[in-house]
Every structure is written in C-alpha cells, then in structure tokens.
Amino acid sequence: MCLACVPRRHVLLGAVAAAAMAGTAGAAELVSPDLRLPLPTGVALTLDACGGETDWRILDTLVELQVPATIFATALWLDGNAAALRVLRAHPALFQVENHGARHLPPVLGTHPVYGLRPAGTLEAIRTEIEHGGAAVAAATGRAPRWYRGATALYSPAAFGIASSLGFTVAGFSVNGDMGASLPAARVAARVGGAPDGAVIISHVNQPHRDSGAGVVAGITALRRRGARFVRLDEAFPAPVG
Numbered sequence: 001m002c003l004a005c006v007p008r009r010h011v012l013l014g015a016v017a018a019a020a021m022a023g024t025a026g027a028a029e030l031v032s033p034d035l036r037l038p039l040p041t042g043v044a045l046t047l048d049a050c051g052g053e054t055d056w057r058i059l060d061t062l063v064e065l066q067v068p069a070t071i072f073a074t075a076l077w078l079d080g081n082a083a084a085l086r087v088l089r090a091h092p093a094l095f096q097v098e099n100h101g102a103r104h105l106p107p108v109l110g111t112h113p114v115y116g117l118r119p120a121g122t123l124e125a126i127r128t129e130i131e132h133g134g135a136a137v138a139a140a141t142g143r144a145p146r147w148y149r150g151a152t153a154l155y156s157p158a159a160f161g162i163a164s165s166l167g168f169t170v171a172g173f174s175v176n177g178d179m180g181a182s183l184p185a186a187r188v189a190a191r192v193g194g195a196p197d198g199a200v201i202i203s204h205v206n207q208p209h210r211d212s213g214a215g216v217v218a219g220i221t222a223l224r225r226r227g228a229r230f231v232r233l234d235e236a237f238p239a240p241v242g
C-alpha cells in the first residue's frame with residue numbers, strides 16, 4: 001500500500017454520516033479517503049463516468065483547451081459510450097482512464113443503500129466489482145489501471161485491503177466540485193475554479209442533462225485563465241503502487 005497516496009482518511013461518524021447516509025445502519029463504519037498532490041503546483045481534475053451518457057460539454061472542452069484529466073470509468077459506461085472512448089483513446093497524452101468499478105456498486109458491506117445505490121454487499125462482491133472494473137478498463141484502453149475509486153467514494157474499511165491486493169490504490173479527492181452532479185452550475189464553477197494548488201478535484205462526466213456540467217466547464221476555463229497547471233494522477237504519483 002502506498003501510504004503517501006492515501007495521506008488521510010475521514011471516518012464518517014455521528015450526525016454527518018447519519019445525514020449523508022439517510023440514517024442507514026453501519027454508516028459510522030464508512031470511510032472516504034482524502035487525496036492531495038505531492039507537488040508544489042498543479043491541480044488534478046478527476047472525472048467519474050459512473051454509467052449512462054457522456055457530457056460532451058466537458059469532454060470537448062478538455063480536448064479544445066488541451067487540459068489533462070483522469071477519468072474514472074465503470075465497465076457499464078465503457079460499454080455504452082463507444083464514441084467517448086474513442087476520444088479518450090485518441091488523446092493518450094490528455095486522458096488517463098482508471099477503474100470506477102464494474103457495475104457502479106459501492107464497495108460497502110451489508111445491504112443498506114448508499115446514496116440510493118445498492119452496495120456490493122460482501123467481500124467477494126467488492127473484489128469482483130474492483131477486479132472486473134479494472135479488467136474492463138484494460139480491455140477498453142490497452143492499459144492496466146492502477147487507481148480505483150468506488151461508486152459514491154465511500155468505502156467499508158475492508159475494501160482498501162481488497163483494492164490493494166488487486167494492485168489498486170484508492171483514489172480520494174480534496175475538492176468535491178459537483179457533489180455528485182447535483183449542484184447548480186454557478187456553485188460548481190466556483191468550487192472547481194477556486195481549487196487551490198495541490199487539489200484533487202472530483203466531478204462527473206456522465207450527466208449531460210444536468211446543470212452541473214456547465215459549471216465544470218466554467219471552472220476548468222477559470223483555472224486555465226488563472227494559469228493553473230493540470231496534472232494527471234500518473235504524473236503526480238509516478239511511483240508504482242506496492
């Protein structure tokens with residue numbers, strides 16, 4: 001396990017977790033790792049592709065402005081978005097594709113929904129979710145991923161060991177740009193555009209019908225205007241995961 005890659009973990013306890021989990025049992029055991037860049041300058045834009053469609057507002061902007069990004073894609077999304085995958089593959093210097101799981105099942109034990117999603121539920125199902133997600137990225141891109149971000153970015157503690165045993169480091173974040181593609185564009189633009197040096201930003205690239213995507217575009221543009229240096233995770237963390 002590369003400890004430097006997961007410098008801090010927040011254990012969600014008490015009222016915060018209860019609110020986040022809508023009062024589900026076991027919420028106190030879930031973890032969301034924090035991740036920041038070990039670089040004096042730069043920001044990492046990470047975009048989750050959970051399922052569904054492609055937000056071309058974002059993808060086209062990244063290509064047009066030549067902004068590097070790390071895309072966390074599920075097998076589901078890769079299967080259903082061939083045109084977007086072609087764009088990702090056509091720009092290997094811009095896009096690093098990593099593992100967001102096979103079926104977008106939260107890597108969480110038990111049966112209680114996590115943000116409305118059914119969790120993987122068991123150790124074996126978590127392993128399958130991570131392993132098959134990684135295999136799908138490798139098959140789609142020709143490159144084996146080494147980062148994993150689970151659906152909802154909340155984890156049962158046991159998921160970290162499983163991910164590590166499969167060769168993955170869990171990718172946290174430090175700036176939640178769009179709160180699950182739920183925020184209005186202006187708020188997303190402020191959060192993404194205001195990300196400080198060293199930030200790992202999370203947003204979504206699979207919700208083309210939501211307002212939040214326009215905010216991601218505005219935030220990227222603002223960061224560019226500010227002169228921010230965008231880095232992919234493999235540039236920020238070049239050491240192999242052990």
Ligand SMILES: [Zn+2]
Binds near residue numbers: 050100150152
């Ligand atoms: Zn997701």
